[in-house]
Amino acid sequence: MSEQSRTVLDRLDAVRAEGRMPFSVEFMPPRDEEGEARLWRAVRTFERMDPAFVSMTYGAGGSTRDRTVRVTGEIAETTTLLPVAHLTAVNHSISELRALMGSYADQDVRNVLVLRGDPPGDPLGKWVRHPAGLKYASEVVELVRELGDFHVGVAAFPEGHHRSPDLDTDVRYFANKLRAGADYSITQMFFDVDDYLRLRDAVAAADPEQGAKPLIPGIMPITSLKSVVRMAELSNAKIPEAMRAELRAAAGDGPEENRAAVRAVGIDIATRMGERLIAEGAPALHFCTLNFAKATSEVLENLGMLPVGV
Ligand SMILES: Cc1cc2nc3c(=O)[nH]c(=O)nc-3n(C[C@H](O)[C@H](O)[C@H](O)COP(=O)(O)OP(=O)(O)OC[C@H]3O[C@@H](n4cnc5c(N)ncnc54)[C@H](O)[C@@H]3O)c2cc1C
Numbered sequence: 001m002s003e004q005s006r007t008v009l010d011r012l013d014a015v016r017a018e019g020r021m022p023f024s025v026e027f028m029p030p031r032d033e034e035g036e037a038r039l040w041r042a043v044r045t046f047e048r049m050d051p052a053f054v055s056m057t058y059g060a061g062g063s064t065r066d067r068t069v070r071v072t073g074e075i076a077e078t079t080t081l082l083p084v085a086h087l088t089a090v091n092h093s094i095s096e097l098r099a100l101m102g103s104y105a106d107q108d109v110r111n112v113l114v115l116r117g118d119p120p121g122d123p124l125g126k127w128v129r130h131p132a133g134l135k136y137a138s139e140v141v142e143l144v145r146e147l148g149d150f151h152v153g154v155a156a157f158p159e160g161h162h163r164s165p166d167l168d169t170d171v172r173y174f175a176n177k178l179r180a181g182a183d184y185s186i187t188q189m190f191f192d193v194d195d196y197l198r199l200r201d202a203v204a205a206a207d208p209e210q211g212a213k214p215l216i217p218g219i220m221p222i223t224s225l226k227s228v229v230r231m232a233e234l235s236n237a238k239i240p241e242a243m244r245a246e247l248r249a250a251a252g253d254g255p256e257e258n259r260a261a262v263r264a265v266g267i268d269i270a271t272r273m274g275e276r277l278i279a280e281g282a283p284a285l286h287f288c289t290l291n292f293a294k295a296t297s298e299v300l301e302n303l304g305m306l307p308v309g310v
Contacts, residue, residue: 008151009214022283023049024053024084024216024285024286025042025051026289027042028056042289054075055113056068056071056072056085058086058088069104072107072109084112085109088117089134090119090130091117092133098147105147111150112150123235136173137155141177141181151183152181152183156185156187184213190218191269191273214283215283216282216284221298222266223262223263223266223292226257247262267302285303
């Protein structure tokens, strides 16, 4: 990776300058050796497709956390990809957050997606601040900025964050978080493009300067009805009724859902969402991959977003 392309914003510009619509992919930390091998297969497959960046989520378990930091560093060192490390405040003291950022800096990982994180085990459960930690992502953004030359992104919620009393309050806190020193944001996965557009317009109306920062939509190509329903529950995302009906019809009435039919519909849905988001001027598309490359690459192909020759 050249010095000129060390930040997410630089990479978005560089891909656009080549006449391509930028995309990024999200990986999950592997839990064991087998998971790590699968992750690396996905990393190498996506590497050929030249994403603007790849991000690595950050989990709760101690050994997974160590593995996450190591694998993110290895992506920085051994691939052409630009890794973005997710950093969460939950269950961490300020000194642990400082140490983590030190480990990332040592591995030349300078792009961070700063989050508050959810309570481990029950994402919708009570959020308890670490006695020596921070409460909101905006405070972590400030800390990371103080620590040095990091490029910071934050999370956005097209349907509003589930702990916010209403959308207006959520937009206000979101703009504050950007103002604290974030360069861009990535949204939670959503299934109704209107929600994304509403958030984009609300931030631009509330604070034009913050509203001008890239708001990157998060898309998950659906490959299983059962798992998407579970994921939507955990993240409080809604699946519009018409979409749910389309997926249910594909799944069929049998004891097991018809995975091939659900997958085909899921890829079609993600393609349609991508088309509309591109037409509306989204700065990039961010794909939640669950460490599988195939479904996302089919959507990218449908959208004509793969580099020539891939
Ligand atoms: C793209 C993306 C990636 C993610 N990756 C991970 C991950 O890797 N690991 C993980 O554990 N979780 C991850 N999450 C989930 C995220 O951590 C949770 O959704 C969490 O509940 C919210 O995090 P946040 O950073 O938006 O929190 P915050 O911005 O701190 O907001 C949390 C709540 O507090 C409110 N709030 C903010 N500031 C104030 C204030 N000053 N006063 C009162 N209320 C306030 C907000 O409106 C919101 O309701 C991700 C989410 C997204 C969208």
